[in-house]
Amino acid sequence: MKVKNIILSDEDTFKVVSVIREYDYVHIYLESKQKDCFCPKCQTVSTKLHSYYNRTFKDLPMFGNMSTIFLRSRKFYCLNNTCQVKVFAAFLKLILLQSLKTL
Numbered sequence: 440m441k442v443k444n445i446i447l448s449d450e451d452t453f454k455v456v457s458v459i460r461e462y463d464y465v466h467i468y469l470e471s472k473q474k475d476c477f478c479p480k481c482q483t484v485s486t487k488l489h490s491y492y493n494r495t496f497k498d499l500p501m502f503g504n505m506s507t508i509f510l511r512s513r514k515f516y517c518l519n520n521t522c523q524v525k526v527f528a529a530f531l532k533l534i535l536l537q538s539l540k541t542l
C-alpha cells in the first residue's frame with residue numbers, strides 16, 4: 440500500500456507531494472488541491488484564491504517513526520460583498536481528524 444493511501448482517502452482535499460525518510464523520521468509534504476471553499480462566516484462558496492500558507496505539524500507518531508507534516512494550504516477571498524470576512528483559510532480536514540484522535 441502506498442503511503443499516500445494510508446494518509447489520505449479519495450475524499451480528502453490534500454495530495455502528497457513527497458515523502459522523505461531520514462533515519463527514524465518521516466517528512467511528509469502535502470499540498471491542498473481544494474478548488475473552492477465555504478466562507479466560515481456567510482457560507483458563500485468562493486473559488487477566488489488569495490494566497491497560500493504553510494503549516495507544520497511536528498512529532499506525530501506514524502508507522503513506528505516520528506514524523507513531520509509540511510502542509511501548503513490555501514486562503515480564499517469571500518465573494519459576498521456584505522460579509523465581514525474578506526479573506527479566510529481553507530478548512531483543514533487533516534487537523535480536525537488529528538484533534539479528534541487526541542481527545
Ligand SMILES: [Zn+2]
Nearest residue numbers: 478481517522
Ligand atoms: Zn463571507
